[in-house]
Amino acid sequence: MSDGDWLDLFQKRLGPNELEPGERAAISQCLVGTFTYNRGERILLNEIGKDALHLVIRGWAARVCTLENGAAQITDVFLSGDLCGVSTLTGAPSNEVVAVSALRVALLDRTALLNAIDTRAKLSRALLHLALAEQAILREWIVGLGLRDKRKHLAHLLCELHCRLFRVGLATADAFDLPLTQEQLSQVIGATAVHTNRMLQQLRKEGVIRFESRVVQILKPSQLVEIAEFDGAYLKH
Amino acid sequence: MSDGDWLDLFQKRLGPNELEPGERAAISQCLVGTFTYNRGERILLNEIGKDALHLVIRGWAARVCTLENGAAQITDVFLSGDLCGVSTLTGAPSNEVVAVSALRVALLDRTALLNAIDTRAKLSRALLHLALAEQAILREWIVGLGLRDKRKHLAHLLCELHCRLFRVGLATADAFDLPLTQEQLSQVIGATAVHTNRMLQQLRKEGVIRFESRVVQILKPSQLVEIAEFDGAYLKH
């Protein structure tokens, strides 16, 4: 995915709600540049983030909430096409967001974007749409944390990530890159790294997945879906 | 709270982003009536919900996600002033929402509201604002489920509810009505009803709260906040 395609990527992410040429132009005028972060760097809560939202072009990012005892929870994962920092539009305090892998982003000027959505109703709808899509994912994560055991939750997460990546052309029918470490996976599903490791091994022993050198291969898709009780409808926003 | 005040209530809920007379008029023209549900009734996914969003005037509602085995998770709690069904604006599939107590709602016509936000940029911003505020709460719930033990999570939930109710004038400095059953509380924090009961008793034994006949009294506010590691900043959207 080259830098110039960021707008197409964003449009693909928005799905059926196609942007018209006018909206495309309005957004592309918000672009102030692109930037590359290294794995582990803080994004959004930095000099750049003060003025600009980050549209992910390539790589992964994650929002991390940390408690006093140092324990950390990942509440969002941002993939290609995801817009990161929408909540700062309303002046809300944002959490820490870190680059999970090398990360290429398009920088969209906050003020310009606010202007754009005030001028163009469709753009505003598009952002609302994105926010609601995120909500749906957050809710599903809550269900995973509250109701599923860790093995099922892990399976569900893999299904979700596969779906989301497939939508933007970053997954084949049965495989995708997963740059999250097991530690980070455990921060998503609310487990310890040790336990996450064991649940992964269990899924491997069951022959459902393979997961080596940052690549997940889904060997038995239907069984994975069954374990996870996965229904991708919530991603159809 | 009488029916006529629903708009003021909504405005109070939006907080600093005051609506101007024009926007107020635009919203109030979306009103198609008010309605009362009984405790336990399904709202939103019914005849009325097909065409109308529900603005809570009085009472509580909760969004419930149910798994195949019958286990249920509450992912949202809607209080006075909360707008319920925003996600249906984008045609997304909604979850089940039930009335936790007797529930009075204002019904806002979906099509009219869509028109209104397409016409008035400020209204659109207001809805985006609401969606982001909900996101912040969802994230905090994720942190609670992933990182806090059930006692702390329960304490955190009580802090949050107190804050949100206080904002709309439904809590005193140290007490509020809590119509959720212990079973429903447990569906929020991802525990069994038995365990939730024990954690409540522990908080009572510690002298931190009282909770009788659907009323929570916070006896030691600072200690409750400390147990929960509660920081209300995320509610300041």
Place this chain on the structure above:
DNA sequence: CGAGAACTTGATAGTGCTCAAACGAGGTGG
């Protein structure tokens, strides 16, 4: 090749679950 990060494995402890039953309050019908 060395050093640190990430992954793996084992043993033990504990939080929270399951099953089972009893108790209390509110509502209804006889």
Place this chain on the structure above:
DNA sequence: CCACCTCGTTTGAGCACTATCAAGTTCTCG
């Protein structure tokens, strides 16, 4: 007015899932 039924709360005992602690192994990269 009381029996009775239901829903919600409370209590107890045993078990399971997951955490914790500790150590060893593999991988990655300068």
